[in-house]
Amino acid sequence: GDSVTQMEGPVTLSEEAFLTINCTYTATGYPSLFWYVQYPGEGLQLLLKATKADDKGSNKGFEATYRKETTSFHLEKGSVQVSDSAVYFCALDFTGGGNKLTFGTGTQLKVEL
Amino acid sequence: DTGVSQDPRHKITKRGQNVTFRCDPISEHNRLYWYRQTLGQGPEFLTYFQNEAQLEKSRLLSDRFSAERPKGSFSTLEIQRTEQGDSAMYLCASSDRGQGVDQPQHFGDGTRLSIL
Numbered sequence: 303g304d305s306v307t308q309m310e311g312p313v314t315l316s317e318e319a320f321l322t323i324n325c326t327y328t329a330t331g332y333p334s335l336f337w338y339v340q341y342p343g344e345g346l347q348l349l350l351k352a353t354k355a356d357d358k359g360s361n362k363g364f365e366a367t368y369r370k371e372t373t374s375f376h377l378e379k380g381s382v383q384v385s386d387s388a389v390y391f392c393a394l395d396f397t398g399g400g401n402k403l404t405f406g407t408g409t410q411l412k413v414e415l
Numbered sequence: 416d417t418g419v420s421q422d423p424r425h426k427i428t429k430r431g432q433n434v435t436f437r438c439d440p441i442s443e444h445n446r447l448y449w450y451r452q453t454l455g456q457g458p459e460f461l462t463y464f465q466n467e468a469q470l471e472k473s474r475l476l477s478d479r480f481s482a483e484r485p486k487g488s489f490s491t492l493e494i495q496r497t498e499q500g501d502s503a504m505y506l507c508a509s510s511d512r513g514q515g516v517d518q519p520q521h522f523g524d525g526t527r528l529s530i531l
Contacts, residue, residue: 306457336519338522344524345419345506345522345523345524345525346458346506346508346522347522348519348520348521351519391457391458393457401463401517402448402460402463402471402474403448403450403458403460403520404460405457405458405459406457407455407456407457408455408456408457
């Protein structure tokens with residue numbers, strides 16, 4: 303079945319450091335890919351998405367590129383802030399977001415001053 | 416846009432009791448989803464509705480789990496005869512499917528279930 307694999311956390315960075323959170327997927331066909339973020343005490347929020355190969359999703363300084371050849375969707379940010387501390391989830395589905403999402407296990411990011 | 420609302424935020428109950436959770440989606444959204452999230456894991460899909468029709472329920476964890484959306488607005492998730500393993504966060508999400516295009520899901524803050 304479909305699955306998503308994320309790098310394990312926690313990832314601890316200093317403020318202004320470069321961030322990469324790896325995400326790879328296994329799926330039949332070509333899914334849509336998403337990054338969701340969960341801040342402490344809050345619900346999941348959509349961070350960015352990409353619906354086809356080579357698409358780049360971006361939001362709030364975060365970027366991820368849909369790589370079909372490596373079945374990956376790595377999340378990057380050039381300069382993290384303390385306020386980026388949260389749990390990040392990679393997810394996929396086949397209908398652009400309208401059907402059941404398959405999530406990875408999440409990666410906790412801690413950003414320190 | 417008032418967001419997806421879930422009630423209660425936290426439910427504590429004894430093993431063997433029945434529990435019911437409520438979800439109010441974003442008002443113009445016609446799709447509603449239920450997920451379960453256990454500690455250290457990502458959300459796991461359970462079931463979803465388009466308006467009042469339950470389009471998939473094969474992922475409900477057992478016949479003790481059931482969900483309804485009787486008028487195509489709010490939804491309830493019921494767990495009968497709760498067990499220790501049911502302790503988890505139960506998440507609701509909603510989305511809009513208009514003109515054949517699916518929009519991303521918006522999540523509520525969840526209901527945390529604790530079984531004593």
